[in-house]
Amino acid sequence: MVEINQVYNSHFLLWQPSNPDFPDGWVRKGGNTQTKWEWVGPSEGPRAIKIVHPSGPRAGIILENSVVIPAGEHQRWEIKATIQSDIAEIPCYIKVYLGAVAVNQYLFSTQSGLVPEEYTWVFSTSVGVTGILVEVGIVGEGVINIHQIQGSRLYPKRALRLDEKGEIYVHHVDSIGKIESPVSVRLISPLPIPVEVITPIKADLRDLTPSRDGVRIYGSNGNPIDSTLEGLVRIKVAGRKYIQSSETVTTSNFFVASMPKDVSEVSVYSYAVHNIGTKVILGQLQISPDGAIWTADGLEIDILPGALEVLAPNHFLRYVRLIYRSESPNTLMVWFQAQI
Numbered sequence: 001m002v003e004i005n006q007v008y009n010s011h012f013l014l015w016q017p018s019n020p021d022f023p024d025g026w027v028r029k030g031g032n033t034q035t036k037w038e039w040v041g042p043s044e045g046p047r048a049i050k051i052v053h054p055s056g057p058r059a060g061i062i063l064e065n066s067v068v069i070p071a072g073e074h075q076r077w078e079i080k081a082t083i084q085s086d087i088a089e090i091p092c093y094i095k096v097y098l099g100a101v102a103v104n105q106y107l108f109s110t111q112s113g114l115v116p117e118e119y120t121w122v123f124s125t126s127v128g129v130t131g132i133l134v135e136v137g138i139v140g141e142g143v144i145n146i147h148q149i150q151g152s153r154l155y156p157k158r159a160l161r162l163d164e165k166g167e168i169y170v171h172h173v174d175s176i177g178k179i180e181s182p183v184s185v186r187l188i189s190p191l192p193i194p195v196e197v198i199t200p201i202k203a204d205l206r207d208l209t210p211s212r213d214g215v216r217i218y219g220s221n222g223n224p225i226d227s228t229l230e231g232l233v234r235i236k237v238a239g240r241k242y243i244q245s246s247e248t249v250t251t252s253n254f255f256v257a258s259m260p261k262d263v264s265e266v267s268v269y270s271y272a273v274h275n276i277g278t279k280v281i282l283g284q285l286q287i288s289p290d291g292a293i294w295t296a297d298g299l300e301i302d303i304l305p306g307a308l309e310v311l312a313p314n315h316f317l318r319y320v321r322l323i324y325r326s327e328s329p330n331t332l333m334v335w336f337q338a339q340i
Contacts (some may be wrong), residue, residue: 003152004270007134008067010150012039023049025067029135030302031059040145048145053138057280057302058093060137061146068131068152074157075125081136082118085110090142090203094121097133104297107139116147122154198213241340247331251281251326258322260291269338270312271322275303277330283309288319294321
């Protein structure tokens with residue numbers, strides 16, 4: 001079966017009058033003031049994105065949120081990027097976003113500078129996924145030409161209709177089977193089945209009143225359930241509780257960790273990180289089952305000077321913290337916000 005490309009404007013041929021200098025559906029990602037993105041090639045094609053990156057953090061291109069690739073849970077996807085470099089062994093990457101946070105990436109080095117090479121990466125989607133964003137670029141210094149970026153669903157092959165939660169929509173269920181022939185049934189005993197008939201008894205009862213007669217229902221905490229005079233149950237809806245903490249920290253050239261948070265009783269949480277210095281900062285979430293042994297939860301992200309980045313969890317363990325570093329001391333504002 002032929003694989004169908006799901007990436008919009010994967011060959012960079014389309015553009016809009018509002019932005020005639022860059023292909024439609026794609027935006028620049030990362031880099032610094034010295035990085036250049038050039039849309040090269042004739043207008044009728046073929047065309048490519050040329051990234052000239054002298055130094056600094058990684059630089060690439062990423063799909064806009066308006067052209068996210070529709071996807072569902074527990075699917076297998078294949079991403080293909082065709083890249084050409086001026087010289088061999090240029091470090092590049094393919095990064096996939098399953099929601100607001102990059103959950104995985106594929107690092108590789110270009111093989112040849114003579115002809116475009118195709119690099120392929122296969123991955124699976126997790127629970128709750130409704131869309132995919134793809135980012136491709138260069139990790140270190142160098143010059144690369146990105147000729148095309150394609151993505152196709154390997155499994156399931158058939159396009160599935162998803163509901164608003166990203167789950168498979170089921171219209172109806174066919175019967176599993178049917179009875180092919182009548183089934184004969186006989187009684188074990190031919191004797192009549194005895195039936196006992198109880199005649200109703202008439203009795204005079206006094207009038208029942210709510211103040212003297214009724215049923216009282218108790219909750220699990222031992223308190224009775226409240227009701228109105230009309231017998232309607234009074235229900236009190238409890239609101240969500242919101243918690244927040246913040247700290248201003250100074251980075252160094254090795255990873256430093258924020259104060260650990262116990263998230264065992266919160267329903268949702270995230271970190272907001274504001275770089276109020278002049279240097280690029282690397283940040284990453286870590287999780288732990290006991291507050292002593294830690295592991296990474298997601299990728300390192302670049303926090304540019306003046307930028308505000310949000311880091312949300314991909315997996316659950318009881319404790320979470322943020323680690324950060326930069327090449328020289330830099331000031332960072334960190335917020336932790338959660339709902340119970």
